[in-house]
Amino acid sequence: MRATVMFGAGNVRIEAVPDARLIETTDALVVVTRAAICGSDLWPYKTMEHSETGRRMGHEAVGVVETVGADVRTLKVGDVVVMPFAYSDGTCIFCHEGLHTSCIHGGFFGAGDVNGAQAEAVRVPQADGTLVVLPAGKDDALMPSLLTLSDVMATGHHAAVAAEVGPGRTAAVVGDGAVGLCGVIAARRLGAEQIILLGRHPNRIALAREFGATDVVSERGDKAVERVRELTDGFGVHSVLECVGLEQSMLTALSIARPGGAVGRVGVPQDETMPASRPAFYNNVTVSGGPAPARAYIDELLPDVLEGRIEPGRVFDRVVRLDEVPDGYRAMNEREAIKVLIGF
Numbered sequence: 001m002r003a004t005v006m007f008g009a010g011n012v013r014i015e016a017v018p019d020a021r022l023i024e025t026t027d028a029l030v031v032v033t034r035a036a037i038c039g040s041d042l043w044p045y046k047t048m049e050h051s052e053t054g055r056r057m058g059h060e061a062v063g064v065v066e067t068v069g070a071d072v073r074t075l076k077v078g079d080v081v082v083m084p085f086a087y088s089d090g091t092c093i094f095c096h097e098g099l100h101t102s103c104i105h106g107g108f109f110g111a112g113d114v115n116g117a118q119a120e121a122v123r124v125p126q127a128d129g130t131l132v133v134l135p136a137g138k139d140d141a142l143m144p145s146l147l148t149l150s151d152v153m154a155t156g157h158h159a160a161v162a163a164e165v166g167p168g169r170t171a172a173v174v175g176d177g178a179v180g181l182c183g184v185i186a187a188r189r190l191g192a193e194q195i196i197l198l199g200r201h202p203n204r205i206a207l208a209r210e211f212g213a214t215d216v217v218s219e220r221g222d223k224a225v226e227r228v229r230e231l232t233d234g235f236g237v238h239s240v241l242e243c244v245g246l247e248q249s250m251l252t253a254l255s256i257a258r259p260g261g262a263v264g265r266v267g268v269p270q271d272e273t274m275p276a277s278r279p280a281f282y283n284n285v286t287v288s289g290g291p292a293p294a295r296a297y298i299d300e301l302l303p304d305v306l307e308g309r310i311e312p313g314r315v316f317d318r319v320v321r322l323d324e325v326p327d328g329y330r331a332m333n334e335r336e337a338i339k340v341l342i343g344f
């Protein structure tokens with residue numbers, strides 16, 4: 001079969017690889033019908049050291065179950081499923097707490113010996129706990145939004161939950177990438193009365209406004225902090241969704257939280273240390289977040305997607321075939337595309 005393999009920074013290729021197959025009796029084999037390129041795939045695209053064997057990319061997919069292992073109970077051949085970016089058993093202590101990304105039998109697609117989903121097929125470990133079966137007969141128009149439940153919409157929602165967004169509260173979203181835009185959807189869905197997007201790309205800003213952003217701040221650094229304060233009676237916002245992961249974006253996030261506010265961070269931190277520790281301490285700012293337990297959130301978000309109350313699939317502004325994936329990486333890296341959908 002064909003799959004996306006990254007061999008080093010800027011070097012991603014479609015290669016012929018051995019067919020995906022069941023290994024454990026709890027596995028399912030899924031034929032991928034739609035996958036995506038993630039903002040987090042761009043970090044290795046920018047920095048990965050050369051590797052002879054390469055790394056199998058991709059962790060977002062919708063597909064059809066082709067085979068199930070002997071111990072799989074809840075899935076059957078032909079089921080249309082959405083695959084969260086982490087696999088999990090659904091039964092351990094952390095899964096019961098809704099923190100499936102910490103599952104003691106879990107892990108991430110495209111890491112270790114579990115291959116990525118930017119491929120014709122993918123082996124899904126812990127299939128019963130991991131995969132969510134979609135209702136039959138859903139039309140293709142809904143598929144991009146259903147695909148976002150794999151990662152970006154769940155991650156935007158996690159940022160909002162970690163930032164304690166709620167009715168009557170003010171929120172700011174740092175970052176106008178696909179996760180930030182989904183964070184706007186999530187903040188509105190959870191009832192924020194003011195949603196300030198920090199971003200500077202006109203097409204992304206326009207989409208954010210349609211998703212519910214009430215204000216836009218395009219300045220950076222101290223100027224951005226000043227602008228957010230002006231928009232919030234001088235205090236800053238209750239909830240900050242940090243959707244980038246750089247030192248500067250985290251510094252901005254912590255600086256625009258009002259005393260007693262919360263920062264929910266979902267951008268993978270690119271630094272070991274956190275800036276503005278002392279002001280955050282004196283302002284009693286809560287810092288929370290991490291990888292989103294997408295599997296837990298799909299149950300909550302799926303009805304809103306199926307009934308059209310939210311349309312996170314609009315973050316996809318380019319569709320490529322599998323053999324065009326390298327150009328998809330280039331387009332996202334050069335910010336020519338917000339997010340790329342891979343159709344098969």
Ligand SMILES: [Zn+2]
Nearest residue numbers: 089092095103
């Ligand atoms: Zn578990």
